């Protein structure tokens with residue numbers, strides 16, 4: 001039975017939900033963050049401690065790992081720069097850091113490690129994001145063979161940046177120009193992702209396994225935007241862009257620091273869906289987007 005969990009990247013969207021679930025079970029949670037301010041919404045939870053740390057400092061990392069029963073790595077970036085096989089930001093956050101965390105956890109004798117990867121991560125994937133996620137999985141497996149790895153499709157829920165971003169854009173744009181409108185996703189609710197992580201920490205049979213995480217239904221990107229428009233009452237025409245204009249939009253947004261890059265576009269060329277009939281492990285019931293989205297999108 002575990003009593004203490006170290007969440008690295010725990011201040012973010014998925015990490016915050018994991019922290020709340022662990023705290024609700026009375027487990028001691030340490031949220032490691034680069035800036036304490038980022039995790040201030042978690043400080044009031046009764047068993048949660050927020051610790052600011054320089055993750056490049058091996059001695060500090062070793063001190064943080066000491067006495068923990070589990071480490072969950074939730075660090076991830078969507079903008080990692082360009083390069084082969086992946087840009088420097090992806091190399092640091094998705095490969096070098098997971099490698100160091102897995103080694104530090106192993107050296108400290110932490111019995112459990114859970115690592116967040118991404119659906120369709122592969123060495124020959126079309127984007128640096130997905131290639132770096134595959135390299136990160138390999139590094140984690142090598143340093144910590146019984147780690148549990150999760151590969152979610154796009155995650156939705158309170159605090160997401162995906163549907164919430166569409167909701168905000170729909171508020172201001174009279175027409176929604178949409179890159180890669182036919183890209184396919186099988187969105188999974190953040191509550192299901194957090195439950196899967198917590199369950200894996202509690203179940204020995206999860207050790208060494210890799211789990212894909214998906215919701216109950218597949219959608220095209222166009223369907224997801226239309227659903228967001230319906231839920232928020234912001235009905236707009238959606239203008240699906242051709243591959244050339246999708247690339248141009250991604251390029252321009254990449255240059256101005258907007259919500260998309262050419263690498264994101266390349267990720268979307270692979271259907272982000274699970275194998276037929278597979279959604280969640282541990283008999284968890286996959287929540288439907290249509291049931292959850294109205295509850296958090298309405299006022300966004």
Ligand SMILES: NC(=O)c1ccc[n+]([C@@H]2O[C@H](COP(=O)([O-])OP(=O)(O)OC[C@H]3O[C@@H](n4cnc5c(N)ncnc54)[C@H](OP(=O)(O)O)[C@@H]3O)[C@@H](O)[C@H]2O)c1
Pocket residue numbers: 008009010011012013014015032033034035038039055073074075076077092093097116117118119151152153154155156162
């Ligand atoms: N959300 C999705 O739809 C989705 C889908 C598939 C996979 N995933 C994966 O799931 C994990 C969690 O995703 P999320 O949506 O919760 O992400 P998030 O909200 O962006 O949170 C990630 C956290 O990682 C930390 N971080 C970011 N860059 C870092 C860096 N260079 N070095 C160290 N720490 C860094 C940040 O914590 P501090 O700033 O506090 O240090 C941040 O809060 C990630 O690995 C992501 O790739 C997410």
